[in-house]
Amino acid sequence: MRVVRGYNPFAELEAIREQFNRVLNQATDDSVKRDIAFVPVVNTREGDDAYYIEVELPGVKKDNITIDVNDDTLTISGERVVKDEHKDDTFYKVESVYGKFERSFSLPEDVDTDKIEATSKNGVLEIKIPKVQKIEKAPKKIEIK
Numbered sequence: 290m291r292v293v294r295g296y297n298p299f300a301e302l303e304a305i306r307e308q309f310n311r312v313l314n315q316a317t318d319d320s321v322k323r324d325i326a327f328v329p330v331v332n333t334r335e336g337d338d339a340y341y342i343e344v345e346l347p348g349v350k351k352d353n354i355t356i357d358v359n360d361d362t363l364t365i366s367g368e369r370v371v372k373d374e375h376k377d378d379t380f381y382k383v384e385s386v387y388g389k390f391e392r393s394f395s396l397p398e399d400v401d402t403d404k405i406e407a408t409s410k411n412g413v414l415e416i417k418i419p420k421v422q423k424i425e426k427a428p429k430k431i432e433i434k
Contacts, residue, residue, distance in 0.1 A: 327369050327388045340418040342394060347412035348385075354414060358402050363418070366391040 330345040344365060346354065354367035371387045396402070396418065404419045 327386045327390050329390055339420055342416040344414040346414050351409045356407055361396045362393055363396055364393045
C-alpha cells in the first residue's frame with residue numbers, strides 16, 4: 290500500500306468551490322445570473338397564542354407577494370423584480386439576486402387558518418398564525434348507573 294503525504298480529503302471540494310466562484314465572477318450574461326435562485330431568509334417562532342413566520346423580503350413590494358393556505362400547508366410565493374440598473378463605462382456589477390421564490394410550511398393541527406394575518410414593514414413580512422383556543426372545561430364526575 291502506498292502512503293500519500295499531505296493528503297487533503299477536502300481538496301476536491303475546495304476545487305469545486307473555486308471553480309464555482311470563478312464561474313460566478315466571470316458571469317456577464319443574464320442566463321448564469323438567472324440560475325441562481327432568490328431564496329428569502331425565514332425565521333419561525335412560537336408564542337403562547339400563535340405561531341409566527343418572518344420572511345426577509347427587501348425590495349419586494351407587497352403586491353408581488355402571495356400567501357396561500359391549502360389543507361395543512363402555508364405557501365408564500367412572489368417575485369423580486371429587477372430595478373433599473375445603472376451602467377458606468379468603467380464598472381458594472383450586480384450582486385443582488387432577483388427572481389421568483391416560493392417557500393412552503395407544514396401547519397400544525399392546532400391552528401386557526403381562518404384567522405391568519407400578514408403584515409409587511411421595512412422589508413420584513415410577518416405572518417401570524419393563531420392557535421385554536423382551547424376551552425377549559427371544569428372536571429366533571431360521571432355517575433355510574
